[in-house]
Amino acid sequence: MSSKTSLPMTAAALSSGWLVLPAAAQSLETVRVRSVVDGDTFWADLNDRPTRFRLAYVDAPELTQGRWGRLSQEAxxxxxxxxxxxxxxxxxxxxxxLHIAEVYNADGLVNLEMLRQGQAVVYERFLQGDSRERYLEAQGVAQAARRGFWQQNQPVMPWEFREAALQVSAFAGPQVLDGSFLRENPAAAAGVGIATVVVMVGLSKLLWKKPSQERVSLRQLERDLKQLQRSLTTTLASRKQLERKYSQLLQKAEEWFVRAQEATQHNQDELARQALVQRNQHLSAAEAVRHSLEQVEAQVVALREGISRLESQIAIAKLERERNT
Structure with missing residues (x-):
């Protein structure tokens, strides 16, 4: 185990509001957790800026994946x-x-602990190098003990669930969202993620059918790929707007909290009460935007996996064309 995983983090250091890293661990950064999105993603303050982090090498059940997503988030x-x-x-x-990271709390590496508890699974497509053995070993502990996610006889992997969800979304029917409505209702912007997937109506048949079912022309594959790439660009732009809005709402909530503290110090109870009401309203709005971000993030992942699948099919089609010429 590396020196990073054994880095001491005492309760006193954590509760004091600051943490001094030893010289050997200067590559690590200390952040303050804001909120947990699901079983592998969370928001934290990095250099006083809200930043989204994802646990490296692991994948957690989606929040919509039955009770397993909720249990993973709680863990x-x-x-x-x-x-x-x-x-x-x-x-x-x-x-x-998005910061892909290994995360350490006072007890050690959180990524591995989520695996040991059976609340996440190894994301093998991204697992490499020296980390492979210890991550697979941690997952093996949970599998052997049938903990968490592994209590199921035939568990559906998170990435399989996302693919299936994208296929269903593609046939959900067109959803038209007026631009002014999105501007006035930032939380509703989650629908943008769904709307971008709707362009895949009919295309999902291509993405998930067996190659032997139908031969598709290379030109058609390339057109489909461009369509998916445009959808991804739209969804990423929507996500960036939501992230900016989320950060702004959290900042406003913090400002109102400071005003409430100042009013209390000057015995201005009514002003303090009004400031706290404003703070709570901004926090509620931020929570709604955060929920929208979760949905848009799932669409981004699904679109990227669809693009990857199409790119593979295009590469195969090009090889076949070269063989036949």
Missing amino acids: LQKLLPPGSLVQVDTLYITPEG
């Missing part, structure tokens, strides 16, 4: 309670600003 909330300080080792930052 991560216990490991990363709001307001707590944790350390993150960011392995990769996506173009959208």
Whole structure:
């Protein structure tokens, strides 16, 4: 085990509101948890900015995946309670600003603990290098003990569930959302993610049918790929707007809380009460936007996996064309 996983984080250091890293661990960053989205994603303050983190090498059941998604979310909330300080080792930052990281609380590596509890599974398509053995070993512990997710006889993997959900969404029918409505109702912007998938009506037959069912022309495959890529671009833009709105609402809530504290110090009870009401309203709005972000994020993942699948089919089609020429 690396020195990072054994890095001491005492309760006193965590509760004090700050944490000093030893010289050997300067690659780690300390963040304060804001909220847990699901079993593998959370928001935290990094350099005083709300930042979204995803646990590296693991995948958790979706919130819509029966009770398993809820149990996974609750497990991560216990490991990363709001307001707590944790350390993150960011392995990769996506173009959208999502930090893929190994996360450490006072007891060790949270990624592995979620696997040991059976509340997440190894995301093998991204697992590589020295991490492979210890992550698979942690998952094996949960499987052998039939913990959490592994209590099921035939569990549906999270990525399989997302693919199936995308297939259903593609046949859900067109959903038209007026631009002014989205501007006035930021939380409703979750529908943008669904709307972008609707362009896949008929295309999902291509993505999930067996290759032997029908031969599709290379030109048609390339047209379908461009359509998916445009949908992804639209969904990413919507997600960025929601993230900006979420950050703004949290900042406003913090400002109203400071005003309430100042009013209380000056014995202005009515002003303090009004400030707290404003703070709670902004927090409620932020929670609605966060929920929308979860839905849009699921659509982004599904679209990307669909694009990857199409790119593979295009590569195969090109090879076949070269063989026949």
